[in-house]
Amino acid sequence: MSGNGAFQERVGRADKPLDRIGVYVCHCGSNIAGTVDVEAVAKWAAEKLGRRGVIIARDYKFMCSSLGQELIEKDIKELGLTRVVVAACSPHLHERTFRKAAQRAGLNPYLCELVSIREQDSWVHSDKHAATEKAKAIVSGGVERIIHHVPLEPLRVPINPATLIVGGGIAGIQSALEIADSGFPVYLVEREPSIGGHMAQFDKTFPTLDCAACILTPKMVDVGAHPNITMLTYSEVERVDGYVGNFTVTIRKKARSIKTELCTGCGVCQEKCPKKVLDEVFEAGLGYRKAVYTPFAQAVPKYPVIDRVNCTYYQKGTCKACEKFCPTGAIDFKQADEIIQVQVGNIILATGYDLFDPRQIAQLGYGRLANVFTSLEFERLTNAAGPTNGKVVLRDGVTTPQSVGIVHCVGSRDRNYNNYCSVICCMQSLKFAHLVMERTGATVHNFYMDMRTAFKDYDEFYQRVLSEGALFVRGRVAEVTDAARLPGEEGKLIIQVEDTLLGKQRRIPVDMVILSAGLQPRHDAQETAKKFGISCSMNGWFIEKHPKLDPVATMTEGIYIAGCAQGPKDIPSSVSQGAAAAARVVSKIQQHEMALEPIRASINQDQCSGCRICNNLCPFNAIAFHADRVVSEINPALCQGCGTCIAACPAGAITGTGFSNEQILAQLEGLLMLNIDVDGGRAKPREEGVRA
């Protein structure tokens, strides 16, 4: 009888009648049926798994369609199914769909299991026979597993109506306003002293050439004045605890050295401060600010901050000019960082992007040749409130360029740097071309790979810039150099490029080069992702729950993403995504409570020996030790269901719903097809021939 183990035991157990299991195999059009013989799998399941309780196995074109779901519901009702296995796509896509269908038919939703024969079978294998065999194994694993499922009730947790938004750029601002207008409190955390983000740095926006400040600042003011929005600028999130509905967020409010309750934002301190500092953030290194500063005139909030690294008082102990002149005595040199905690139900991450640093591409000369500018620098040059008051001039501050070269795709669509398209650069370059021609009358050469002007009114703008006389050279720039070789090149920057339409090399001398640098994930995006329990894609952008159907949610319940943090996008898309994330959050808040997957661990108090091994394994401190009874106990509200304690308990006293030892071991046996032999005993794992 060796090897005649558990199956016989389980099948024949008198106290538990055999389950009535239904197996449903989906064709998914040709997605599955193209590689897997779906009908054979269903037929096989009905025949071979009958002993395991399968009383019906069907295949259907699209199981997830309403007709497919009705099929399952009908069988549950008419055949009295007690468990359902659906073999179709990834559980991450449709598990909920089928569980809901089961629920409608009166079955506990957790007695329905979705096993993936698409993502993990038909799509990754081309051998039809092998894929069909694998599908059988997967179905058999699912059937074994579901025998051990127990009816579960989702955990209902209340949702805190407050929302945390991280990032005060246009996406974050939009989200904040939408949620606050719906009547719910919002905490808006921004790292810089003012909200506004990258958009505040721009002068014009494509394709309408709206003034960025004119459309952004009213929104910023709305945020500042909104009774439902608590702005936490010059602050960073330190830590996030809890789960959807009940996050506790620890925020560090960096010391502003300004008493905001006294400050009127008059600006006298900035006027009187003797220390000039190169502004590398807002002015992109083109202009100066003081050591006490607001990044720009329309900053929200209006309170300045003292930059302690550069302030003379903090460095040398003397000065205090700002304190001397402040009419309300709002300067506080002794202010310390403040750590605050807020309770929120949902979180939206709108942390934006970093500009690609073109210094990495040495041959383009940025950082070496004075008159090579980045796109952000050029934005500041054209901005009427910028360092040159909107005059397009060379680095010397006076000379107007006669000719300008704009290099597209700098650091984008380039295997050496970033593979992806940064989306905005084509339109941004067209905008630059227009602005240069409008303000200086200079000749403009655009060096592009492909013009990508999708979306509303974008191509019209391209046509307009073309008709205005901008020149376009299709080809990648090989080099920007100041080494003149031909007459007429002296004192100029020469752009060496292969014109792929003419099929020849060209040298084009210009006065100014603008590098349309691509967008990159924030340098600390990984760190941020880790803090909030989400993940980043290969390129470093936050991963959305579903690239098409759920681009604002993440795999972590209660955490949403918006704007460039999710991937490169322009202002209209950022605004749309910000609003979309807000809508998702508001709909969650209005449900007042939400159902959580009841995947939790629990300790059998009778079996627990009180060894406390599990206590230190839990990263959420969900396991408490009762010294009086010498047992440990899990707090289900804190448990996240990872299951590490279950695997570690030497007494086997911990069980986990949804992923119990029995379920996993049974699935293992099912996957190895040990359940389909005829004589009721354990099948030999391998054919006779192979064993020799």
Added chain:
Amino acid sequence: MIEQFEPTIIGFTCNWCSYRAADLAGTARLKYPPNIRLIRLMCSGRLDPTFVLQAFALGADGVMLTGCHPGECHYIEQNYKALRRYMLLQRLLAQMGIEPERLKLVWASAAEGAKFAEEVTRFVEQIRALGPLNWGDKVQVSSGKSQVTNDNEMQAPSPVTRPLPRRCPHEYQRQS
């Protein structure tokens, strides 16, 4: 005669990263050999070493553990626990007469569908080269020479004298 040995491989995946990597490999239609069959866990930290031993005992030729990259665990740091168990199993398997190379640990983030497919392909080749394991049978046949001992720290059940365990070994012991 068997022309080419087709190993059976069990893969344990983390719900948050490697299972998603497997999904991504599917969405991207990357091809890998059909020898692997996946079991989804909520976290690689859920992996009870027994699962691996059981997989070998029941006929798997190789076991692949996958989890989030160090520092990226959805549950903060549980993949380190998986790493510890992997190290333990590596030692244990050798003592039990199983080539430690039959157990592989792969870190794969949700974005690394290509890596997942590549690692599976490589692992299948590796196991194919090692040949069939037939551990359950081997230890049964050569019961006297079995290297499976009951006094090591894992106290893995020996399939020599008992039917294959249905429970974790510790539970089994308690009942017997």
